[in-house]
Each structure stands twice: as C-alpha cells, then as structure tokens.
Amino acid sequence: MSKIGYVDLSDEKFTEKALTDGEREKFLGGRGLNVYLLLKNSMPGVDPMSPENPLIFGAGMFSGFFGARYSVAAKSPLTSVLGESNAGGYFGPELMFSGYPHLVIKGKAEDPVYLWIHNGTVEFRDASHLWGMDSIETQEVLKEDLGQDVQIACIGQAGENLVKFACVRHGLKRSNGRTGIGAVMGSKSLKAVVVRGTEPFTPSNRRKVLDVLKKFYDQVTGTRLYPISSTYGTLYVYVLQHEIGGLSIRNHSKTYSPKAYDLEAETFLEKYKTRDVACRFCPVHCTNQHRAEVDIEGEELIEGEGPEWYLMGGFGPNLDNYDWDLILKGNDLCNRYGLDIGSSTALIGWLMELFEEGLIDKPTCDGIEMNWGNKKAVVDMLHKIAKREGIGDILAEGWQHAARKLGIDEDITEIPNEAVHAPNTKGLTIESCFDCRATSATALGEATSNRGYDHLRGRASLEYMGLPAEFFEDLIGEPVSNDISSWEGKVPLAKWSQDLLTIMDAVGICKFWSQFWGPNHLGFEEVSDIISAAFPLEVSPSELRETAERIWTVEKLFNVREGKYGVGYDMAPQLYYRPIPSGPRKGDRIDQEEYRERVIKYYEERNWDKDGIPTKSELKEVGLEEFQEIVVKNG
Ligand code: SF4
Structure with a gap:
C-alpha cells in the first residue's frame, strides 16, 4: 500500500500514514496530492524559509510504469x-518503488543532513562533507557511497546560500525550478534526498495495462x-517562437530580429x-x-545535458548573444549551482537593460560592464548570484527586492505585475525568452497560473497550430479561432489547457x-484508460476534468489564504499592453481592458467570484468543503 512519509528534521523523527483511496481518487498523485498536502500541512502566513514551511516531494501516480515525473512543493x-x-x-519512479511516493518534510536540521530512504527504511545522515559541493559533484559522491542505482534529488550552492530562485536538482539537468524550492530545502539544511526501492508496482489488470501502454507508446511515437x-x-x-514574433530580444525590447537566425539548432547538433x-x-x-570547448573564463571542456530551447533563447537573443559557447556555459553553471534558468536569464537581461539605459552604473554592478552580449559579464553575474557576492547578494533575493534596492520600478508594491522592466505575474518573471503578447489564450493561461507566469502550466499550445474549428468543437464544445490574437473561444481553451x-x-x-x-498526443481519454487498466479505479475523462479543477482550486485556495488574490494578480505583464515593435506580428498587443474582462470571464468559467476567490458552491461541487473557512475569511 502507498504511504505518505512525514519527516521532522529538527527531531530526526519519521512517521508514516497510508494514502487513502479517497485521497488517491481526488488528487491522483504528483502535483495534485502535493498541493493538497501543502495546504493541509502549512499555517497561513508561514515564513517560507522557516522550519514550519513543509517541503513536499511526490511521485506522479503513473511513475514506476508509465512516465517518470515527480513534483516538489x-x-x-x-x-x-x-x-x-x-x-x-x-528520481520519481525510484521514490515510488521506495514505498513512500509522497514525503512531507518539516523542521530544520542542526547540521547539514541528507535523507537515505530505501525499502521502507529512512535514515538521517550527516551531509557536512557534501555542503559546498555543486549538484553534480554531490550526486557523484553519494552514488560512490550508496551505489550507482540510487536516485538523488539535491541542492547545489544556490540552494545552500538561500538564493530565492534556487532549484532542487536531479541528474545532470533535471530541475524543480522557478519558485525557489531549492532555497526552502537549503533553509532546512537538507542537502539531498536519496532513494532506492524494490517495491513492485502491481497493476490491477496486467494484460490490460500492457495493451494500453503499447497502444499509447505507439500513439506518441507515431506523431509527425x-x-x-x-x-x-x-x-x-x-525558430517557431521567433517566427510568430514571440522571442525576447534584449529583455523583450524586441521580439523579432533577423540576427536571431544566426543561432541555429543545426549548429548545436553538428x-x-x-x-x-x-x-x-x-x-x-x-x-x-x-x-x-568554450573559452569565456579561460579554455575549458564542458560536458553536460541540455540545453532546452528556453535556455537557448534566455542566454541567447534575450541577452543579445548569438553564440553557443555562452549558452552551454550558462547551462553548465545553472545546472551545477542549481540556479533557475528562467529567473537567472530574466534577471541578467533586466540588469543589462538598466545598465544600457543608464539607470545603473558600473560601480553598482561591482565594476562589471553589463553591456548587451558581454559573455564574461553574464558568467561573472551567475557566480555572484549563486555565491551571494556583492550585487549578486541583492539579485539573489529576486528582482522585486533588487528593484527596490536599486531604486528601479519603485512603484511596484503589492501587485508586482505592474513593473515596467521585469515582465512578470505574481512576482514570477516570464521565463526570459518567451513573449506571448500576440497569443491571447496563452497569455491568459500563463498569467492566471497559480505559481506566477508559467508556460508549463498555462500554455495553450493548440492555439498556435492552425487547427480547424471542428477539432475545438469536439475538444471543448465551442469553436476557437485559429487567429492567435483573436479572443474567440480562447478563455475556455486557456482553462482546458491548464486542466490538461x-x-x-x-x-x-x-x-x-x-x-x-x-x-494527436495523449489527452484526458488516454489517462482515463490507463487509470482503469492499472488501478482499481474508474475515472472518466469528464471526471478527470473535474479532478483537474479540484487541484487547480486547491492551488488557488493556497494563494487566497496567503492574501495574494484579485484581478491585479492575474493581469498580464505590463509589457503585453504595448505594441510589438517589429517583425511578423508588429503592432500586436493585448488590450488591457479587454484582457481584464477576459480574466473575469475566466473566473466565471472556474466558478470563482469577481476577485478570483473560489465560491462555496464550487468547493461543494469539487469536494473541497473542508477549506470553506478560507473563502469565508477572504471573500
Ligand atoms: S520527452 Fe524528454 S523530458 Fe519528457 S520524459 Fe521524455 S526525455 Fe524526459
């Protein structure tokens, strides 16, 4: 039976609780169960860096037989x-095999520790010898000690130094990034979670599972x-993002430039x-x-994994760089230190723009010329942020703190979306290289995402694909315009994409x-088929939509409980209301008032009130009555 493990680092105590069928059915696993456990196990207003802020690991429900994803909250x-x-x-499948697919970690260790979890046994082990190592060295040492078949999620120096956008890292490049979860782990003096397990996954119908999985593997590998x-x-x-005028060039001052074609994926491959x-x-x-072989800080050989396209754009045109050496060096440093790539490249692009506009000077930047395309300056700044040296200490607190400290965008107070130079929602910057002001459903889906501006939770990719109206009629019950800037059908499409x-x-x-x-990839129907083949559970595609709504609502309730709600928090970044200056979508922009109306419509679709607070009837409908107090207090 699957269990939730509860770890108290302060007292080195471990307890466990069986995962009930009800919890499994309502939240499935991974992100779904994580956010429910977060809301249940944290107090309102908890200090994120305090021992009371729970750090929650969770393997996806299918991790261990189909898919490998895990989440951290x-x-x-x-x-x-x-x-x-x-x-x-x-890491996700191994966490599942260890017998504890979900871990709720609280407290703070007196000295650095790592958790060693293997087949139902949990050990608190000294990690003093690992403290100060980067994430790749840490994993090498732990594998040397515990065996090559263990899997590890850990922090690098950025997490240890409480950089507020530090990641939890696994393998050579896998990151639980964006929202500073690595800093939460560092605040607990927890260097790593190491897992190994042999608890087998026993499907309820083995033959059916094999048939279904074969069919869906073929479906995924059969797409164009x-x-x-x-x-x-x-x-x-x-290149696709560039051609729809959606690439950040020089911190979003442009979204298209012929020069961006100088940077080619083919060159990387060759x-x-x-x-x-x-x-x-x-x-x-x-x-x-x-x-x-790169030569930015002296000649060196870099071997690693990645980069993803958004790192290519983030360290590329976003910083006015068109060479692979900086991209690969930036990838290596972010992976080793455990720095979030989106936030790091957004911050450095922001700093370069301020420098070029004369809003900050060289002494403020510790003597570094932060000119566009200055590769050495970018690398120096990454070191400074991870080590919290000089201006890096200011930047490590995140751009809102840095903006106030440097006297920029001082008007940003409660609602950070209004900032001029650092496009963001809820304080989370856009992943530097994206610019989605020409795509309405995507802008809405990403800006209304619960952890801040987010392509991984809100991107309505199908709006880009020129699909026929009938396709959308089948999918969401109404036509969707294939003009990317039109609003026709885009509010329900944004919601559908978030739910998926x-x-x-x-x-x-x-x-x-x-x-x-x-x-032609997998959707609600396929997930429903896998659940009924593998588990003693029947969840129809429409019930899965309801499950998604429940999980999304739990996330929203968390933000409401923390007092961070209202239309202002869901508005698109300021930048999106200004016209695109050049390129194929020149002149496109989002109309601010029209966007505001769409946010209200989006709230209606979710059965939330005009401030984005889930209604009591919504809580009843999705079975979240236990959280009524949050909406009563804040409504
Ligand atoms: S598609 Fe890529 S990121 Fe996704 S599971 Fe496969 S290798 Fe990992």
Missing part, C-alpha cells in the same frame, strides 16, 4: 504564493512531431551533440547530451507526450 520564498515544480529523470522531438529535443521551438538520452520509460528521448497540464503533472506523464505538444 512548498510556499515560495520568491513570490510568497504557491511554489511547486515538476521534473523528469529517474516524434522524429523532430527525438532529434532536436525542444531546440526546434526556438558541433556539440554527443547523444540522445531519455527519462525513465520515455520513448521520445528528447534530451541532448553535449561536449564543448494539471492532470499530466498529477499522474506523472511528460507534457511532451500530451496534447500540450500536439493534437
């Missing part, structure tokens, strides 16, 4: 709203996108790629490994296998 020290992040690799994803990984998205690798159980193998991504994170299926990636 905590209140975010960066935004003070929901912090939650999903990653692949090999498969040969492209399995060769380029996500790098092919770079010069640097060494092989494809995959997360466990994955037939797509979208991950590239590479080897490169929520379910994928809860069951642990990679988004690249799902309809996030294309219309």
